[in-house]
Amino acid sequence: MANGRNMAQIKRVRNEILVALHVVYPVAMQADQLLRSLLVLFPTLDFDHLKRDLHYLCEKGYVLRVEAESESATYMTPWRRRWFRLTSSGLEIAEHCVKDPALD
Amino acid sequence: MTRPPTNKPPAVRKRKSKRQSRKTAVSPVRPKPVEKIIPVDVMNKLRDRVEALSEISSSTVKTLDQEFEIEARYGVTPRRLGNYLRKIASADREKANTTEPAAPKRGTSDAWSKKLGAHRKRQASVASILDATFGHLEDCKPELWDRRAYWMLVGLVYERIATNESEIPTDELVTLAKILAESRRIEVKIRETSGASTTREEDVATDGPIPERLADIVRQVYGTTISNKTDTSNSLDETSNGRAPSTNKPS
Structure with a gap:
């Protein structure tokens, strides 16, 4: 259990983040838009959980935070308005070209 | 040369015991x-x-x-x-x-797979809509009409359709795209002419959440000037007829 969620739930959410970003690839999506689309599948999903998963995926190198031109101080941008896009390795995972046991 | 005689008695072959003979006895060939x-x-x-x-x-x-x-x-x-x-x-x-029905796999309940299937269908339709609307990235050349506006639009389309919240009519989409592109073009021009970087207040104003209604989007993008001069509902009617929105630049 991590943050009140079990392993299966965590994996599902992470996978769905990749799938959503895969649909709009190579475009970036705001965290808020991601959350809204994920709420269809996970009605109880908390934004903090999504934030945690986005952090994880960024550290794994599957997702990349994109800084918009209008963001003068990037660290000041609220999380909900931050842009994220799939990286090439994230795309490979989303397309099942590469397997990651942490996301299977 | 002859071998010298030895005192050893001649070897006598011992008889095998019953047990030994049973062991070594050739068993009858078992059929394949x-x-x-x-x-x-x-x-x-x-x-x-x-x-x-x-x-x-x-x-x-x-x-x-x-x-x-x-x-x-x-x-x-x-x-x-x-x-x-x-x-x-x-x-x-x-x-x-004796065969019992196989236990369902962990985490693959019927309800979940139905829900996921429906979501996948919506995602597939979003993908086809995005493809039809914007084409490939090279074709639509987002760098020409501002990267962020392009992202916003795609994200908006995905969010709205994937969540099945509401439909986005094509007219509204076209209007939104033009408004976003226009507003960004104006911003860039202002920056170029003033030569100064934007202040934090301006950023906050443009980074705000996208309103639900198109009228609100227009109001947010063009500010109060245009809404004071003309009625917003009229301009919306104009756009909903399929005509391009008026590209009046805000004064």
Whole structure:
């Protein structure tokens, strides 16, 4: 259990983040838009959980935070308005070209 | 040269005990099991035939033997064949009686798979809409009409349609795209002419959440100036007729 969620739930959410970003690839999506689309599948999903998963995926190198031109101080941008896009390795995972046991 | 005589007594062969002779005695050759004699394809055909039968009588075995030429080809007598087939049939019957429905896999309940299936369908339709609306990235050249506006639009389309919240009419989409592109172009021009970077207040104003209604979007993008001069609802009617929105630059 991590943050009140079990392993299966965590994996599902992470996978769905990749799938959503895969649909709009190579475009970036705001965290808020991601959350809204994920709420269809996970009605109880908390934004903090999504934030945690986005952090994880960024550290794994599957997702990349994109800084918009209008963001003068990037660290000041609220999380909900931050842009994220799939990286090439994230795309490979989303397309099942590469397997990651942490996301299977 | 002759070998010198030895004092050793001549070797006497000992008789083997009963136990020893039993050990070394050649056991009678066990016949090969039927499944190893008959080729797999023939065996499968036989199994299929047996499955269809409710009882395996000796006449049935004879018929099968004649049909597949078991004795002639492989040397398996009809009696052996019959015994083997009966054994298979009873094993299959037992298996069928004891087989329980497989337990569902962890995390793949029906409700979840239905929900996921519906979501995947929506995602697929979003993907096709995005493809039809914007085409490939190279074709739509987002760098020409501002990267962020392009992202915003795509994200908006995905969010709205994937969540099945509401529909986005094509007119509204076109209007939104033009408004976003126009506003960004104006911003860039202002920056170029003033030569100064934007202040934090301006950023906050443009970074705000996208309103639900198009009228609110127009109001947010063009500010109060345009809404004071003209009625917003009129401009919306104009755009909903499929005509391009007025590209009046805010003063």
